[in-house]
Amino acid sequence: MKSSAWIWRITASVSVIVTIVLILGFVYAFKDINNPQGEPLLSGGEPEISDEEAAPAKPDQGPSLPALPKDLKVTAIGDSLAKGTGDNSGSGFVRRSVDQMNGDGRTAKLLANLAINGMTTEGLLPKLDDKGIQYALKQANVIMLSIGGNDIFQGSDLMEEATSPDELELDPAKLMGALPMASERLQAILEKIRLINPEARIVYVGLYHPFSDLEELLIPGNIVVSAWNQAAMEIVNRDPNMTLVPTFDLFQHKLGEYLSSDHFHPNGAGYQAIADRIVQGML
Amino acid sequence: MPLIKNECIKIIKRKRFYVVLLVLLALVPMFTYAQMKSAERSQEKFNSDWRLELQQRITDNENSLSSDRVPDEWKRYRLIFIQQMQYYLQHDVNPNQPNGVTFTREFLNNAISLFIPLLIMAIASDIVSGERTTGTIKMLLTRPVKRWKVLLSKLIALIMFTSLIVLSTYIIAYLISGLAFGYKGFDIPVFTGFQIVGSEVDMSGVHAVPQWKYLLMQGGLVWFVGICIGMLAFMVSVLVRSTAASIVIMMAALIAGNILTNMASAWSSAKYLFMVNLNLTNYLAGNLPPIEGMTLNFSLIVLALWAACAVIVSFSVFTRRDILN
Numbered sequence: 001m002k003s004s005a006w007i008w009r010i011t012a013s014v015s016v017i018v019t020i021v022l023i024l025g026f027v028y029a030f031k032d033i034n035n036p037q038g039e040p041l042l043s044g045g046e047p048e049i050s051d052e053e054a055a056p057a058k059p060d061q062g063p064s065l066p067a068l069p070k071d072l073k074v075t076a077i078g079d080s081l082a083k084g085t086g087d088n089s090g091s092g093f094v095r096r097s098v099d100q101m102n103g104d105g106r107t108a109k110l111l112a113n114l115a116i117n118g119m120t121t122e123g124l125l126p127k128l129d130d131k132g133i134q135y136a137l138k139q140a141n142v143i144m145l146s147i148g149g150n151d152i153f154q155g156s157d158l159m160e161e162a163t164s165p166d167e168l169e170l171d172p173a174k175l176m177g178a179l180p181m182a183s184e185r186l187q188a189i190l191e192k193i194r195l196i197n198p199e200a201r202i203v204y205v206g207l208y209h210p211f212s213d214l215e216e217l218l219i220p221g222n223i224v225v226s227a228w229n230q231a232a233m234e235i236v237n238r239d240p241n242m243t244l245v246p247t248f249d250l251f252q253h254k255l256g257e258y259l260s261s262d263h264f265h266p267n268g269a270g271y272q273a274i275a276d277r278i279v280q281g282m283l
Numbered sequence: 284m285p286l287i288k289n290e291c292i293k294i295i296k297r298k299r300f301y302v303v304l305l306v307l308l309a310l311v312p313m314f315t316y317a318q319m320k321s322a323e324r325s326q327e328k329f330n331s332d333w334r335l336e337l338q339q340r341i342t343d344n345e346n347s348l349s350s351d352r353v354p355d356e357w358k359r360y361r362l363i364f365i366q367q368m369q370y371y372l373q374h375d376v377n378p379n380q381p382n383g384v385t386f387t388r389e390f391l392n393n394a395i396s397l398f399i400p401l402l403i404m405a406i407a408s409d410i411v412s413g414e415r416t417t418g419t420i421k422m423l424l425t426r427p428v429k430r431w432k433v434l435l436s437k438l439i440a441l442i443m444f445t446s447l448i449v450l451s452t453y454i455i456a457y458l459i460s461g462l463a464f465g466y467k468g469f470d471i472p473v474f475t476g477f478q479i480v481g482s483e484v485d486m487s488g489v490h491a492v493p494q495w496k497y498l499l500m501q502g503g504l505v506w507f508v509g510i511c512i513g514m515l516a517f518m519v520s521v522l523v524r525s526t527a528a529s530i531v532i533m534m535a536a537l538i539a540g541n542i543l544t545n546m547a548s549a550w551s552s553a554k555y556l557f558m559v560n561l562n563l564t565n566y567l568a569g570n571l572p573p574i575e576g577m578t579l580n581f582s583l584i585v586l587a588l589w590a591a592c593a594v595i596v597s598f599s600v601f602t603r604r605d606i607l608n
Contacts, residue, residue, distance in 0.1 A: 007295050008288045015443035018450045019506075026503025028496075033566045033579045036476030036488030083346065112335045114342045117349050132338035132372035139335065 068141075068201065068282065072108040074098050075140035077133070077193075078124065081205065081274075082115035082146040086265025093205065093266075094144055096275035101282060112136040120150045121185035128192045137196045144278070146205040147189065148232070151182040152224055153210070153264070176224060183231035190235055190242065202242040203278055204232060208251035210264050245277050286428065286436035287443075290410075294444055299409060303402045303448055307455045310398075314390060315460045322381050322464075333377045341368050360571045366484040367477055367569060374474075376491070382468030383461030384494050388501065390456045392568065395505050396544070396561040400512040400537055402448050407516035408529040410437050411601070415524055430602045434521075438594070441517060445509040449502060469495040477569025484569070497567070504563040507583070511557065511590040512537075518593035521601050537561075544573040551575065557589040 076082045076094040084092020091099075094113055101108035114133055116123075124147055127133055137143060193202060209225045211217040229248060236244040250273050251258050251266075258270030266274065294300055325336055344361045347353050353361075371378045379385060391399075411434075414420035423433055457466075472491035477484050492500075516533045523529040540558020543550075553559055554574040560582040565572060572578070 004292045004296075008292055011291050011295065011443065011447065012288070014450070015446045018446040019442065021499070022446055022449060022502050022506035024503065025499035025501070026507050029500030029503045029567055030579070030583070032475060032492075032500060036478065036490065111332075112339045112342070114338060116342060116345050130338075130369060130372070131375070132334055132341060132369065135334045135372070136338050139332070 070106055072098075072101055072106065072142050072282075073111050073140045074108060074142045074144060075111045075136045076113045076115055076144040076146075077137070078115045078144075078146035078205075079119040079148075079150055080115065080117040080265060081149060082144060083113065083117060084115075084271065085117055086260030086262060087268045087271045088260075089268055091268075091271065093146075093271045093274040093278060096271055097144075097278040097282075100275060100279045104283075106283075108142075111140055115146070118150055119147065121147055121182050121189060122151070124189055125185055125192070128189065128196065134196050137193060137200070140197065141200045142203065142282070143193060143197065143200045144203045144205065145189070145193070148182065148186060148228055149207055151178070151185075152207065152228060176227065179224065179227055179231065183228065183235070186232060187235045190239070194239060194242075200241070201282070202236075202239070203282070204236055204242065204244045205274060205278070206232060206244050206246045206248060208247040210251070210255070210259060212252060213255050243281055245274065245281060247274055247277070250274065250277070286432060287439050290436050290440035291443065294406060294410075294440060297409075297413070299406045300444065300447070303405055304451060304455070306402065306405075307452060308459075311390070311456050311459045315386065315463050318381075318386060318389075318460070319463050333379070334372065337368055337372055337378070341365050341372075356571075363477075363479060363484050363569075363571050366486075367474070370474060370477075370484075370486060370489065374491075376472055376474070378473075380468065380471055382464045382471075383457050383466050384468035384498065385471070386460035386464055387453060387456040388473070388494065388498060390460070391452065391498075391501055391505055392564045394452065395508055395564050397537060397541055399449065399452060399505055399509055400561065401534070402452070403445055403509050403513050404516045404530060404533045404537075406444050406448070407441055407513045408520050408533060409526045410441055410517060411520040411597075412523055412526045412529050413520075416526055431598060434598060434601045438514075438517060441513050442510060445513050446506060449506050449509055452505075453498070453502065469493065473497045475500075475567055475569065479569065479571060500567060501564050504567065508561050508563055508586065511586040512561075514590040514593040514597075515557065518597040521597040554581070555585060557586055560585045 074094065080086075082092065082094055084090055084094065092113075094115075095110060098108045098110045114136060128137075190202065190204070193200075206229045207225050209218075209221045211221050225248060229244070229246065233244050236242045251270065254273075258266050258273060260267035260270070328336070344365050348358055348361060368378065379389075411420075414423060424430060471494045473494050474489050475492050475497065476488040476490050477486070478488055479485070512533075515536075516529065519529045519532050520526075523532065536558055540556065540561065543553055543556070544559050544562065551574055554577050559573055560577070562573070563579065563582055566579040566582070572582075
């Protein structure tokens with residue numbers, strides 16, 4: 001039985017060695033999991049990014065807008081509107097406008113949609129420090145931003161109570177009091193995005209008033225929303241490469257047509273209307 | 284020694300080990316292909332920019348956190364996932380760089396709780412009851428060797444083959460996936476040492492480990508699980524007369540364990556069952572354990588106890604029982 005002897009020799013030696021190695025691995029893993037040794041991590045050098053940061057953010061771009069490149073790379077960030085909540089097809093204005101801009105010798109691509117439902121200016125500001133988000137913003141040459149709706153309407157809280165308008169506390173004075181803080185944060189957000197990506201076109205989507213069909217909310221809401229839009233416009237106007245896309249007038253008389261069943265977010269048609277506006281301003 | 288030798292040759296000659304290798308050779312290409320397809324798709328969507336893809340994944344997970352329809356345990360799991368992925372992004376390391384080594388790592392992470400145990404069972408379940416089915420056990424026991432020695436030789440042979448199975452799984456997974464993804468990637472850093480406290484991840488212990496070292500640690504854990512499953516299958520093999528029955532028993536236990544892991548987080552005493560403790564590599568990767576309160580040491584002790592009991596039972600039964608038929 002010569003072959004048996006061979007089999008035995010090979011299997012025995014291999015298995016003994018492997019067993020020892022695996023036991024070593026086991027002991028090592030055991031130690032490592034029980035006493036993890038944190039070590040100062042050398043964060044991998046990112047030459048591309050530091051280069052970009054080192055490059056001076058061209059201050060003298062001139063009064064005219066820099067020409068839009070032929071291949072648009074879009075990153076969206078912000079709240080549920082940017083995400084497309086309420087749109088049955090899930091596209092939202094971001095994907096709709098990207099699709100629309102595609103063609104005509106131009107390519108448009110959605111790099112990433114980083115919008116999160118219920119996002120407020122307060123939540124977004126620290127998010128901009130995340131490396132991944134910074135990276136996605138840096139790669140883009142068009143940045144779409146939608147934020148502020150939740151700051152003003154307190155997001156879903158109000159929506160859930162919206163069935164009984166009497167309980168709504170949309171006290172204009174109180175809202176107006178919160179406005180300066182929120183618009184200050186909006187300014188900080190826009191400045192930060194500009195710092196992260198000095199060249200991209202930034203498209204800010206203005207607010208509309210989703211409750212203007214409720215009599216109690218019509219006037220106070222209108223006041224607050226237009227005050228917000230006004231404040232946003234003032235911030236946006238300072239940068240030649242930023243645009244505010246107004247939506248207030250779009251929805252004003254077409255709430256029934258443009259709002260989804262939650263009576264807060266736009267539906268597909270509403271998003272399409274916003275996307276049309278964005279594209280008009282871009283091309 | 285001669286007895287162990289005899290057992291090893293028997294295992295090889297009866298082609299059990301070939302079956303294991305064949306199964307691996309047949310299944311690994313399937314996983315590789317599936318992985319390749321998904322890599323292709325993400326390449327289409329994200330232009331193979333992993334940072335964008337990862338960030339999108341983080342955002343998607345964050346979005347699902349606000350949904351009321353998502354169970355709380357999933358939310359915790361996702362919260363931890365988000366924090367880990369952010370850590371990877373923060374340090375500019377791609378956690379899923381497609382290459383043969385990463386595939387091997389992922390494959391074994393998924394294989395540890397069911398696939399590897401099944402392979403080991405293929406050998407372990409047969410080792411005693413197979414002799415009984417064919418009747419050769421009488422010949423074995425009529426020799427002037429003590430019964431416990433016979434059994435011990437079988438046990439040692441089993442341990443040897445457990446090691447071999449783990450090794451061959453690694454080699455086959457690496458070789459085959461390397462065809463598709465390339466053979467590089469041993470030096471890529473992998474982060475380990477995430478400590479989960481509630482739904483927060485403590486990052487203080489996190490450190491980077493080169494991937495080959497990670498594979499080694501993982502191999503050790505897989506091996507431990509393999510040994511424990513081997514012992515249990517060994518016991519069943521001693522207790523039950525036919526090989527088929529013993530395989531069915533072990534398989535049922537394992538599959539039950541897999542189902543339990545997915546749904547039993549409410550039944551906390553299930554954590555004392557061996558089947559839910561198989562996923563040792565979870566602790567290495569820093570995933571949320573299936574049931575609250577489980578740690579590596581806990582799982583190791585539970586597994587070791589089950590295995591020890593199995594060995595004791597099999598020896599005491601085997602040395603006393605009459606061999607009929």
